[in-house]
Amino acid sequence: MSDSEMGVLELExxxxxxxxxxxxxxxxxxxxxxxxxxxEPGAHIDLWLPEQVRPYSLVGDPADRHCYRxxxxxxxxSAGGSRYVHETLRPGELVEVGGPRNHFPLVAADRYLFIAxxxxxxxxxxxxxxxxxxxxxxxxxxxxxxRRSMAFLAELAPYENKVESRPFDxxxxxxxxxxxxxxxxxxxxxxxxxxxxxxxxxxRCEVWPTGTLHVExxxxxxxxxxxxxxxxxxxxxxxxxxxxxxxxxxxxxxxxAAGIDVxxxxxxxxxxxxxxxxxxxxxxxxxxxxxxxxxxxxxPCVSRARTPELVLDL
Numbered sequence: 001m002s003d004s005e006m007g008v009l010e011l012e013x014x015x016x017x018x019x020x021x022x023x024x025x026x027x028x029x030x031x032x033x034x035x036x037x038x039x040e041p042g043a044h045i046d047l048w049l050p051e052q053v054r055p056y057s058l059v060g061d062p063a064d065r066h067c068y069r070x071x072x073x074x075x076x077x078s079a080g081g082s083r084y085v086h087e088t089l090r091p092g093e094l095v096e097v098g099g100p101r102n103h104f105p106l107v108a109a110d111r112y113l114f115i116a117x118x119x120x121x122x123x124x125x126x127x128x129x130x131x132x133x134x135x136x137x138x139x140x141x142x143x144x145x146x147r148r149s150m151a152f153l154a155e156l157a158p159y160e161n162k163v164e165s166r167p168f169d170x171x172x173x174x175x176x177x178x179x180x181x182x183x184x185x186x187x188x189x190x191x192x193x194x195x196x197x198x199x200x201x202x203x204r205c206e207v208w209p210t211g212t213l214h215v216e217x218x219x220x221x222x223x224x225x226x227x228x229x230x231x232x233x234x235x236x237x238x239x240x241x242x243x244x245x246x247x248x249x250x251x252x253x254x255x256x257a258a259g260i261d262v263x264x265x266x267x268x269x270x271x272x273x274x275x276x277x278x279x280x281x282x283x284x285x286x287x288x289x290x291x292x293x294x295x296x297x298x299x300p301c302v303s304r305a306r307t308p309e310l311v312l313d314l
Contacts, residue, residue: 041126042104048096055271109188117193251300
């Protein structure tokens with residue numbers, strides 16, 4: 001698959017800015033200052049770094065097609081991606097960017113509750129700006145380790161009457177019981193942050209109307225089905241090839257080894273960049289994006305098959 005088919009752009013780093021003591025924002029533009037592809041709140045791009053591809057939420061203004069802005073958390077246990085951005089990447093350098101893609105779209109609702117933990121504020125910022133511009137009712141609960149670690153507080157300052165920021169070292173955990181104690185109609189809840197926060201919000205929203213809660217994970221949700229995994233075949237309909245996927249390898253690894261180039265970034269089931277169409281067979285979705293009963297899509301990085309084979313449009 002060619003770069004153009006994958007939607008890969010070569011963009012220039014035009015600015016870096018410290019947003020907190022551990023978050024650096026990166027602004028990217030076309031080297032010839034041409035317009036960039038459109039995107040909507042909730043979208044992310046894939047950043048090609050040395051030996052890695054990493055997805056990052058877009059935090060800028062969708063109306064500004066001259067610039068993409070992302071924010072990168074410096075991870076203490078970085079595999080190299082965040083460390084490279086913080087220590088090596090500099091204005092004037094060119095980087096390859098894939099996307100934008102959106103698996104976390106903003107739905108229409110009368111009211112919105114946004115819940116962010118740490119770097120989870122990034123996909124919510126464009127949503128907040130959008131619903132504020134539309135005059136909709138919204139509020140934000142935003143938690144972090146400390147005030148110094150919480151990015152974009154200055155950008156949220158104009159909305160202080162709608163924002164509850166709770167640094168853990170000052171106020172403890174977010175009061176989810178008060179925010180989510182009783183189910184409410186016509187409310188959309190958007191949550192992004194560490195797994196503990198998302199799991200707590202999911203638990204409290206179990207009795208809420210279906211479709212109320214929308215979450216985005218930056219790391220895979222815990223999986224407890226390892227003992228139930230089985231080998232299966234993937235059949236590539238366009239080339240009539242059949243590949244066997246053993247229990248201890250992912251379908252993406254098998255496709256890679258066979259020379260089948262599938263776009264991918266996280267390899268953990270959270271970004272959706274490797275999604276493939278399914279023509280026949282039943283996928284076993286182990287990613288954090290796909291509805292369990294969906295049968296027409298498959299993320300080969302982590303998902304498996306319920307049937308002996310999956311026929312893919314590949």
